[in-house]
Amino acid sequence: MSHENDSTMPVPGNDDAAPHAGTPAVADPIANPGLPAHQPRPTDVDKAAERRAERQVATMFGLSALMAILFCVAYFTFEIGENPDTFLGLGASNLALGVSLGLALMLIGIGAIQWARKLMSDVEIVEMRHAIASSEEDRKDTVAALQQGAEDSGIARRPLIRNSLIGALAMLGLPAIVALRDLGPLPGDALERTVWRPGMRIVNDVSGAPIRPDEVEIGQLINAEPAVFFETDPEGEPLVEGHELQAEKAKAAVIVVRMQPRDITPAAGRENWGVEGILCYSKICTHVGCPISLWEQQSHHLLCPCHQSTFDLADNGKVIFGPAARALPQLPMGLDDEGYLVALSDFTEPVGPSFWERGE
């Protein structure tokens, strides 16, 4: 940074330092107090202090170098992976690497601050405030240069070149569209349906075990999935796997709960969607699609941990609190010939977050 000597510096508030056109009513309403007298630092006047500060800064930088070396040592010393070294219950390698690298950087910073405050040149500087716009002259020059450029290139006189350039630039959009084409196509009716089919068993998530009503107690919660996720083809390969499994699971996950049948008030047409107080609901919140299984068995409330939307599962999944705008979809449920819980159909409405085309 360049700076001027104290004596030649303009003092703020001088008339010649005001480049603006509009002159105030009173030229200088508040007397300029000027700069206070310069006070030197101990290091400016005391050689011993100066040398001490110099040693301090060098010590900081030296310690920083030591820390950098310690980092390298720690990197090779401590065991990581299967059976890591620990220190006070923390991973010794992570701790040593973090502390040594952190100190190495911090000591450089502290040394630099000490250097700047104690030893670097120490003079007061005043920088005048300038108008934001460039000077009239610069602006005229710039416009003239642009006009000269347009004239020289002849872009107005040569429409062939101009139009072909515009065409070339437009064609550059094509590679972008081709590269990003996998963002589409539009989902079609994929949001309207799930893998649930009439007669498909409702099975325990993780274990895949089918569920009988007599195994489910009052107040029970079961995180469940459609049986198709656990089925294999004759070669032993899963029927649904990989990306498809994730995409379908995100829509088809359900929870099965059991309440006292007398507590349940089914809506018209839903009287036979449950079995002896056992009901099955989508696990996907209708707000922004978080998986919800925070089930209060005594109050029959299902709570979404993301934004506290609360659904009353004894009352058709009605929203009783929070930002969700529509009731939690219920899966019609019955029993198969062997007495296991099965879906009677797919969901009768799209599960998960609402979207504009829903219900068209």
Add this chain to the structure above:
Amino acid sequence: MRFLSTRLSAKRRSPLAGVVVLLMGLLFTGGAYAVLSPASATDDLASDQALVDQGRQLFLVGCASCHGRNGEGVVTKDGTQYGPSLVGVGAAAVDFQVSTGRMPMAQPGVQAPRKNPVYNEEETRALAAYVASLGPGPSIPTSEQYDPDAIPEGEREEAIVRGGEFFRTNCTACHNFNGSGGALPGGKFAPTLIGVDEVHLYEAMLTGPQQMPVFSDDVLEPEEKRDIIAYLKSTEEAPNYGGFGLGSLGPVSEGLFAWIVGIGGLVGFAVWIAAHTTRSKKGSQA
């Protein structure tokens, strides 16, 4: 003093003695019938008549005011449950609630918090025996059912991995990814699972205390419950490899720490640097 108490008890005894004796007799007959009737003898504990009797005495003193004199529950005037019926909750529920100190409750509230147990082990067993005698319900699990050490050494790793899957599917919604617990509406909360006895973890899953759902043995099988317990115990023992867990409460506590301690510390350091002058009065004389 002795004179006074003798007089008082003598006075109390005379008019009500007959009624009390009759009532006690009826209750005892009813209780004895409930214990001896074959349908309710589901538990080993409940078949120990002396234990059941002892439990009943404790129950009448410590529990009956909320749960009714025969554990039938008490309903308030406006139809809500004051204390729920204990018929069919089983010995497991009593063991969980009483030996974690949740019952008897210190005062009515939305949730019974964990506290120092009021009854000792023997009294808890007696209470469990009495409540188990009221109706069939889950019994106290055996140590082979809940103790992760019962898993053969070679299968333990696999069991912990499977237990982790079950834990993340069924438990994390309320109890947090690390089992540190979390908030529920209306002042309720899911308690921390760290440092909880294996048997209590098992009993909580089996019986669904308070707002917690039930995870019956038919659906979440005993081995699967044991896997979950093995997973929880393994996470307790695992070192915090990444550094301080800050209670493993998730982004809120971590963000708070970063903003207040991290950024606050930097701001404080910067203010400290700028607040200390390097000037000296010496210079004005020089």
